Amino acid sequence: MQNRLRTRSMLVDWGICQDNTCLLCGNAVEDRKHLFFDCDYSRKCISGISAWLNIPEFLFNIDTSWKYWGEKMQDPIKRKVCYAALAAVVYQIWYARNKAFWLKVIIHPRAVCRVICAEVVKRCRQLINCKWKRQHCKWLYSLQVSCCS
Numbered sequence: 001m002q003n004r005l006r007t008r009s010m011l012v013d014w015g016i017c018q019d020n021t022c023l024l025c026g027n028a029v030e031d032r033k034h035l036f037f038d039c040d041y042s043r044k045c046i047s048g049i050s051a052w053l054n055i056p057e058f059l060f061n062i063d064t065s066w067k068y069w070g071e072k073m074q075d076p077i078k079r080k081v082c083y084a085a086l087a088a089v090v091y092q093i094w095y096a097r098n099k100a101f102w103l104k105v106i107i108h109p110r111a112v113c114r115v116i117c118a119e120v121v122k123r124c125r126q127l128i129n130c131k132w133k134r135q136h137c138k139w140l141y142s143l144q145v146s147c148c149s
């Protein structure tokens with residue numbers, strides 16, 4: 001992901017905004033690196049999802065996590081599901097951040113995780129095709145029943 005998101009540190013640089021504090025934790029400058037996943041808030045989200053997928057996350061770095069998750073999931077179908085989950089994490093953190101920006105509402109990280117789980121399971125069920133083996137379907141089903149709660 002390139003540095004195109006209009007984070008507050010960028011808005012301050014452009015003179016559009018005066019406060020560059022992270023909207024989700026209020027503890028640091030909101031730039032891309034902080035938001036994904038240095039921020040306590042986003043760490044809670046990614047920790048919830050990585051526990052759900054059984055991938056021990058310790059890097060908390062958007063650029064290296066992709067590679068790490070890919071290596072952890074050797075099976076190409078499972079890897080696709082994990083990438084979909086990571087993409088959903090990024091999307092939902094950005095969504096939560098925008099909700100905080102525009103509506104001054106902070107969504108609880110647990111609620112973010114629940115949305116991600118449901119969304120990933122729903123989307124991946126639509127991807128089931130003849131390449132999927134029984135074990136993949138079982139795995140996806142187990143993810144569905146263990147959705148973050």
Ligand SMILES: [Zn+2]
Nearest residue numbers: 022024025039
């Ligand atoms: Zn933060």
